[in-house]
Amino acid sequence: MGDQNKTPSIFSPYSSADPSMNVPVTAGAAGSIMSPYLNFDPSYINPGADSQFIFPEGANRQRGRLELSFSQIGGSVFVGAAVGGLNGLYTGLRETNANQLTGAVRRTQMLNFITKQGASSAQTLGVVALMYSIFGVVLSYGRGVDDELNTVVAGTATGLLFKCSAGWKKCARGGAIGLTLATAYVLFTSQDRIKSQLNK
Structure with a gap:
C-alpha cells in the first residue's frame, strides 16, 4: 500500500553531480529532469573558437559575386528611391512655394514630385548596379578569380x-x-x- 503512493522515480526531482565533468545536474521545482547528456560546457565542442558553420564540400567560406549581386542591386534600388524621394521633396517644396499652392493641390503636387523622382533615381541606380554585377560575375567566372x-x-x-x-x-x-x-x-x-x- 505504501509502495502505491510513491511517485515513480523517473518523475521525481533529484540532484546529483557528474564526476567526469564536475557539472551539477539538478531538476527544477516542477520536477522536470535535466538530462546529464545536455548539461556540458560548450567550449569542449569548439576549443579553437573557429567558425561554427558547416560548409558543403568544395564550397567557399565567403559569398561569391553572384550571391552578393542580389543584395547590391536591391540596396541600390532602395538608396536611389530614398535619394530621389528627398530630392523630390525639396523640389516639390520649392515649386509649390513659388506657385503659392496650398491644401490638397499642394499635397498632390508634392506626392507627384516625390514619387516621380524617387522612381527615376531608383531605376537608374538599379540599372547601374545590375550592369556592374553582370560584369563582375562574368569576369569572376571567366578568370576563375574574384x-x-x-x-x-x-x-x-x-x-x-x-x-x-x-x-x-x-x-x-x-x-x-x-x-x-x-x-x-x-x-x-x-x-x-x-x-x-x-x-x-
Whole structure:
C-alpha cells in the first residue's frame, strides 16, 4: 500500500553531480529532469573558437559575386528611391512655394514630385548596379578569380556602357567616373591586401 503512493522515480526531482565533468545536474521545482547528456560546457565542442558553420564540400567560406549581386542591386534600388524621394521633396517644396499652392493641390503636387523622382533615381541606380554585377560575375567566372582587378574592370565597363548612347565624350567620361569610383572602393576596402601584394 505504501509502495502505491510513491511517485515513480523517473518523475521525481533529484540532484546529483557528474564526476567526469564536475557539472551539477539538478531538476527544477516542477520536477522536470535535466538530462546529464545536455548539461556540458560548450567550449569542449569548439576549443579553437573557429567558425561554427558547416560548409558543403568544395564550397567557399565567403559569398561569391553572384550571391552578393542580389543584395547590391536591391540596396541600390532602395538608396536611389530614398535619394530621389528627398530630392523630390525639396523640389516639390520649392515649386509649390513659388506657385503659392496650398491644401490638397499642394499635397498632390508634392506626392507627384516625390514619387516621380524617387522612381527615376531608383531605376537608374538599379540599372547601374545590375550592369556592374553582370560584369563582375562574368569576369569572376571567366578568370576563375574574384579579386580587385574584377572590381576595377567591372566599374569601368559599367560607366562606359551606361553612357555609350550619349556620344563618345560622355561615354569616356562615364568610364572615367566608373574607374575612379571602383579604384576608390578597392583602395578603401582592400588596403591590407594591396600592401601585402606590393611588398612581395
